[in-house]
Amino acid sequence: MSMLVNGMDVYACYQCGKCSASCPVYFAMDILPHQILRLLQIGEMDQVLDCESIWLCTLCSACSTRCPRGVDLPVIIEELRRAGLRRVSGPGRSQRxxxxxxxxxxxxxxxxxxxxxxxxxxxxTGSRQRDARLVLALLKRGKLRMWPSRIRGRLVVRGFFQRVQAGQEGEKDV
Amino acid sequence: MSNYAFYPGCSLHNTARESSQSLLLVMDRLGIGYDEVPDWNCCGGTSAVSLDEQLAVNLAVRNLLQAKSLAGDGLVVPCAHCYHRLMSGKRRVESDPDMRRRVEKELRHPVEDLPPVYNALQVMERAEILEKIRLYAVKSLSGLKVACYYGCQLVRPPRLTNFDHPENPTGLDRIVEILGGEAVPWPLKTECCGGNLSFAKRDVSEKLAQRILDMAIECEAECIVTACPICQANLDLHQFQLFHRSTGAEAASARKKIPVFFFSQLIGLVLGFDSHAVGLSRHFIPAWEALALAGIR
Known part of the structure; x- marks a missing residue:
């Protein structure tokens, strides 16, 4: 039996929990890394798509580097994110x-x-005053450019996005 | 003389100006040639790959094609995130013919013979460059205790990044020792700094940064050195924010602060550039104390 998410077989995971023990943001997660894999194994995709954890992951690959079964969880999480990046509400909204x-x-x-x-x-930062102070401090150190830096090839880049949008609208029609 | 294409990326144009500033000075001094990639675009970071996989690959491959004519010896990328994304895009088109065809269609350009991609640390940690640094050094860090902090994106996942070890890399340690400093042993070399959570989830990101800073101080480091612009920004800026947020009593008993350098700044100082030239005045946490300890002003 196998179930592939972005080329990774979620059944390869035998729930040892090393990923959760390695995760630097485990303390803020609503569903821990090994639990994400378990939920995928038993087909609870909705619960996984609706958790904040997939948006808290920093893709640091501590879990996949240590996984004894070679499961690359960040690769799976990238795929899960792609299903919901444009959603406005729900857990992880500020990251999105x-x-x-x-x-x-x-x-x-x-x-x-x-x-x-x-x-x-x-x-x-939680306050407009602190935001303003931070922006000023960055400007003072030459760490923010006042004006956007535009590339000549921006129409090419825009073309990439138009293809993505066309693809997503196509999916909705189906 | 070697000749590389140089990809700065958005961070080195903004919060990490001192990284490119110091790196380019050092490369000039050591006779490592470079040309900036013309009309480079943003690598897409973790955002593009969270929207669409092919978008992320397109963005990476466009940069590699822009760099192709200049990169006699390869493409040098100082930012760990950009390095990660460019490597990932390159691997993908080289190993997946179907993806390559789709990218070629969108870029309207054949995708072949892409240049090799190196992080700036991978260029500077080579034995012949270390030897050159040792020969050109006019100052020494004089035993300054340094915590070498690599962060995560630079060294992981190992299938992409070609560093010596995904959890105990040694490039920065070797550079610090050549410069006359002491690389202190410490356990959080490759722990994540929180990345862009500092924008969207400050409370979470601050915990990660604080843990790294506390550990470096506990291991008796007098400064931290890093190769990643996001790590430097998170660690440096977090200490500044913490200071400004604390009330009078807390500020009085202020936590110990620790400066966070780019490795290219330390190399520059030892090669004889002054602190302004390597961009130390751009830091939030001043480095004077650490430099005085090293006998460099």
Missing amino acids: AFHNSVLRSLERHGRVYKAGLAVSGHLS
């Missing part, structure tokens, strides 16, 4: 909002406009 802002910036300029990210409320 961040990724979507990065992608909007990349789509528009071809590079990420970090000053734009900083002022659009993604610093999450």
Whole structure:
């Protein structure tokens, strides 16, 4: 029996828990790494897609490097994220909002406009005053460019995004 | 003279300006030639791969094609995240003909003979470069105790990254020793700093950063050295934020602070560049104390 997620067989996992013991963000997770694999094994895909853990994972690969069964959980998590990146609500919404802002910036300029990210409320310091102080401190040190850096090939990059969007709309029609 | 293509990436254009600033000075001094990749695009980081796999591969391969004509000896990428993404894209098109065809269709360009990709640390840790650094050194770190912090994306997963060990790499340690410093043994060499969670989940990211800082201090390090712009930003900035958030009483009993260098800054200092030239004035946590300990001002 095998069940592949992004080329990884989830049945290869024998639940030793080494991934959860290695995970640097385990303390913030609602479902632990080895539990994600178990839920996939018993077909509880919805529960996995709805957890915050897949958005807390930093893709640091501590788990996969130590896994005695060669299960690459970050590769699985990348695939799970792709099913829900554009969702607005639900667990992990602030992480998704961040990724979507990065992608909007990349789509528009071809590079990420970090000053734009900083002022659009993604610093999450919890107060506008602290956000402002941080942006000022970064500007003072020359660590933020005031204006976006645009590449000549940005239309090519935009083309990549248009193909992704066309693909996603195609899926909805089916 | 060797000649590399150089891919800075978005971080080195912003929060990690001092990384490229110091690295390029050092490469010049050591006779390592480079040209910036023309019209490079963002590598997509962990965001592009979270939307669409082919998008991530397209972004990586466009950069590799842009670099191709310049990269006689390969492409040098100082950022660990960019390195990870470019390597991953390169492997994917080289091992999956179906993906290669799709990428060729979107880029309207044949995808072949992509240049080899190296992280800047992989270039600098080579024996012949270390020997050159030793010959060109005009100062020494004089036994400064350094915690070598590699972070995660640089060395993992090992199937992508070609470092000596995924949990106990030694490149930075060897560089620090050549510079006359002492690489302290410590257990969090390759622990994750929290990456971009510092944007979306500050509370989680701060715990990771604090743990790394506390451990470095506990192991008696006088500074931290890293190769990754995200690690440097998270560790340096976190200490600054913590200081500004604490109330009067807490600030008085302030936690010990520890400066976080890029390895290229330490090499630059030992090769004789002044602290301003290697960008130390851009740091949040000042490095003067550590430099005074090393006898460098």
